[in-house]
Amino acid sequence: MSKREQPNRLRAALPRGLRDAAGEEVRATRAMLDAIAGVCESYGFEPLATPALEFTEALGKFLPDQDRPNEGVFSLRDDDGEWLSLRYDLTAPLARYVAENFDALPKPFRRYQSGPVWRNEKPGPGRFREFVQIDADTVGTASPAADAEMCMLAADALEAVGIARGDYVIRVSSRKLLDGVLDSIGVTDARQRLTVMRAVDKLDRLGIEGVRLLLGAGRKDESGDFTRGAGLGENEIELLLDFLQPQFPIDLLVLADGRVIHEQSPETDEIPDNEIVEKCGSNRSTIASLRELFDAKPYQDGLDELGEIADLAGVSGYSQLQICIDPSVVRGLEYYTGPVFEAELTFETPGEDGRTVRFGSVGGGGRYDGLVARFRGQDVPATGFSVGVSRLYAALAHLGRHEARKVAAPVVILAMDPDAQAGYQAMARELRAAGVRAEVYLGTSGMRAQMKYADRRGAPAVVIEGSIEREGGVVTVKDLIEGERLSGSIDSREEWTSERPAQETVRREKMVDTVLSCLARHGFGPGAGS
Amino acid sequence: MSKREQPNRLRAALPRGLRDAAGEEVRATRAMLDAIAGVCESYGFEPLATPALEFTEALGKFLPDQDRPNEGVFSLRDDDGEWLSLRYDLTAPLARYVAENFDALPKPFRRYQSGPVWRNEKPGPGRFREFVQIDADTVGTASPAADAEMCMLAADALEAVGIARGDYVIRVSSRKLLDGVLDSIGVTDARQRLTVMRAVDKLDRLGIEGVRLLLGAGRKDESGDFTRGAGLGENEIELLLDFLQPQFPIDLLVLADGRVIHEQSPETDEIPDNEIVEKCGSNRSTIASLRELFDAKPYQDGLDELGEIADLAGVSGYSQLQICIDPSVVRGLEYYTGPVFEAELTFETPGEDGRTVRFGSVGGGGRYDGLVARFRGQDVPATGFSVGVSRLYAALAHLGRHEARKVAAPVVILAMDPDAQAGYQAMARELRAAGVRAEVYLGTSGMRAQMKYADRRGAPAVVIEGSIEREGGVVTVKDLIEGERLSGSIDSREEWTSERPAQETVRREKMVDTVLSCLARHGFGPGAGS
DSSP states (O other), X not given: OOGGGOOXXXXXXOOTTOOOEETHHHHHHXXXXXXXXXXXXXXXXXXXXXXXXEEHHHHTTOOSOTTSTTOOOOEEEOTTSOEEEEOSSSHHHHHHHHHHTGGGSOSSEEEEEEEEXXXXXXXXXXXXXXXXXXXXXXXXXXXHHHHHHHHHHHHHHHHHTTOOTTSEEEEEEEHHHHHHHHHHTTOOOHHHHHHHHHHHHTHHHHHHHHHHHHHTTEEEOTTSOEEEOOOOOHHHHHHHHHHHSOOOOOOEEEETTSOEEETTSGGGGGSOGGGEEEEEOOHHHHHHHXXXXXXXXXHHHHHHHHHHXXXXXXXXXXXXXXXXEOTTOOOSOTTOOSEEEEEEEEEEEEOTTSSXXXXXXXXXXXXXXXXXXXXXXXXXXEEEEEEEHHHHHHHHHHTTHHHHTOOOOOEEEOOOSGGGHHHHHHHHHHHHHTTOOEEEOXXXXXXXXXXXXXXXXXOSEEEEOOHHHHHHTEEEEEEHHHHHHHHTTOOOHHHHHHHOTTEEEEEGGGHHHHHHHHHHHTTOOSOOOO | OOGGGOOSOOOOOOOTTOOOEETHHHHHHHHHHHHHHHHHHHTTOEEEEOOSEEEHHHHTTXXXXXXXXXXXXXXXXXXXXXXXXXXXXXXXXXXXXXXXXXXXXXXXXXXXEEEEEEOOSOOBTTBOSEEEEEEEEEESOOOHHHHHHHHHHHHHHHHHTTOOTTSEEEEEEEHHHHHHHHHHTTOOOHHHHHHHHHHHHTHHHHHHHHHHHHHTTEEEOTTXXXXXXXXXXXXXXXXXXHHXXXXXXXXXXXXXXXOEEETTXXXXXXSOGGGEEEEEOOHHHHHHHHHTTOOOHHHHHHHHHHHHHHHHHHHTTOOTTTEEEOTTOOOSOTTOOSXXXXXXXXXXXXXTTSSEEEEEEEEEEEEOTTTTHHHHSSOOOEEEEEEEHHXXXXXXXXXXHHHHTOOOOOXXXXXXXXXXXXXXXXXXXXXXXXXXXXXXXXSOOOHHHHHHHHHHHXXXXXXXXXXXXXXXXXXXXXXXXXXXXXXTTOOOHHHHHHHOTTEEEEEGGGHHHHHHHHHHHTTOOSXXXX
């Protein structure tokens, strides 16, 4: 169909909940993914790339947050009449991949994968229907050491992208704990257990009193909508809340230099009070406190595993501030069977209502021993971690981390003389060879519009060679960043024209050196592109 | 749905025409995309990432090869009742993006984008329903300098990923030439013109005699299927074939050192005959020969543009062997309006029938001034180039280029003693800190299975610390690559056991150094991961 047969103009727009990313955001996202991939590689994880489309039945219905009604996957029928779906996470395709290649894979099998996932759901502020994740998973071992490795990997990944120690925490619990609590307080109905789990998962958002209502009769929100509760009795609710907010002994001192020491360690006496930033409970004491609450076997088993994870993290040099046992972590996904993790950024940021809030979750994961079993008929232990790349990008933008590695915009070579394209192209090549991004202006507009173009591109400099310059064997290099700065301090057009600030006319063969010093003045080294 | 409710096991498989990529392929593909992105950045192109899904009507029906019946896009209806489609290329989304952001974009607008595209078509050998492309496009200038830049960028991109000069050629023609030829020989019917264009596009595959049949009554293929031809007369066919294979004067000498000189240049006399590798026609003489064939205005205009492109490429240092004017280039896409490009790899490779054939096309592009007009109601000049990443990956694999930059598999720390996980994790951390990929074996199997695991992983070395080593403060580093080599030359189990070749027991604190020298012996420097 040519445009001439097209009677009406088309609407140039994207469907709701989909967006474009351009320029620095794409570069920064790529840099983040590269940094996290580097950490995964160093841990021995191998990259995998599965296609976006899978058989619908292979993906299954392991969707998170099933209480949102529009939650769903994008599905379609292909020419073979098969139902295909766009992946909604990177875990379901991994389960299919492992089942399909089970005998050929070394086990335990560690893989990482990054890429977009799709949700056919109602979009909202900050909630998109296509977004990028990066996941690391270990399949084929039930060892808590694999879970501990996930937590350490997550901490290393956050630091690799520029989140400072102290600005994040990997919170860890186990699905077995809540299972054991529910067994102990006599909640046996599967639906009621699910309702309790979802209520607990909202602790961060609703606070302890909100969760109390949802565990009991129910809760009316600000808009007046009523959510039915789990219907637990007073006593059961108290036991559950005690579990979620146990009284930990405070036995750790966090020092101004970042060290964490036990309050009974010999050093303690030598530390002046004003160097103690915070006191908190150690993972060991958290676990000891939790031990006292319930006797159910899954509960105590879960604590054993958390103990192993905490010990391994501890001896590997991760403090409680980085990897922290916290019984209130639930994670919405029903398929978790053991330890669950949540990566939270702890610095504060203005919330939607103006109050400062913690930045919050940028990823999470856990152990899911049943997922591969859908294909193989028997459990295959597996554990994994997923990072939400858009959330992390937003966090780094908030911290100003992207600024630091910004790439210089290209130097623009103005096309002053239409017949001199060859010479302009040669300049661009010389600059590129010296590691400078460079482009020739390829439009047909005059000098003024070309300068405006260069400004719009954010070009640090332009190179000007009109016919007079060419005859004289010279070029003019104009420093646009310095020019912009000076333009504030120069009063008249006359002054500007006569002084020609921030520009330099040099011999043609000095062009590359002159541009390089101009870039160096503004902190840009050579090195074109990414 | 838990696995217990799942009555039948699911089939672990991918739909036809979809595939997984793992390990080295993913790394090599990422390295290729990074290298090409680097070239795009150096030319001043900005990255863009559009979503996979667009409104179906926004993508339009600019599909290539419309004579394949199952050709199509994957489309679905979302919860809003809107028809969405997966992009089938990166050009249609760019047209939407430019139209949507027209006023905000600096013009000319240069962007590059990489990512998967989808085709709902019958898959075949080497033909997939999801594959990765990387595209560069310049929107907003009609200047042939922009087309020349595309060709130079494509040449630089191929060299950046490791295709040597001489192993590729960017072939260039213009849609205006064929248009002018058809005007001149009186083919005015739109359908007949399309049939001619498709016949010409098959020159590479069918040869000149095959095309002759398709231009006339038609052609019966090997399977007996008959394709109706364009129905041109003898005379018209001869004129067309003269155009496709004009007799060029041979005026260039290609020398053994890679230089290309004109046969009338003063140097020619000094060149011994055995240093002349090849003789060919120059772009200039090709264009001069073509000038004589037809007078039609679009034809002569097309040659003017090709002349500009050839001249700019020439003065920028690209020889005819890199960027070559060739009237037989057509490209299937109907939307091209001017110059068209084809990136072809010229080295030979075994074909499907055993005969050696040229590797062939890995990308192409051209000028499409009408695509943005679908949204804006007026033409916006644009030109672009697309590289097929899977084809390029296959080409580099054929050339052995991926081998050169292979990343070492991780060193495996054997878990000899279940209680010593903490110590093993510490070793892994030390190795990672020294830039070595390292992992602790996390399964429950014994020594023999652990060694088999390490072999399967391709580990260059394992680190062994059993309880005896630990008490002695030592570890054993086993060089698996050397061990594999030696295992061929050692005859008996006794000899092996007593000599313990390719392994070294060292003090624990020497572990990192010992592993580093082992890796260095096999050419692997430090630097974990990508």
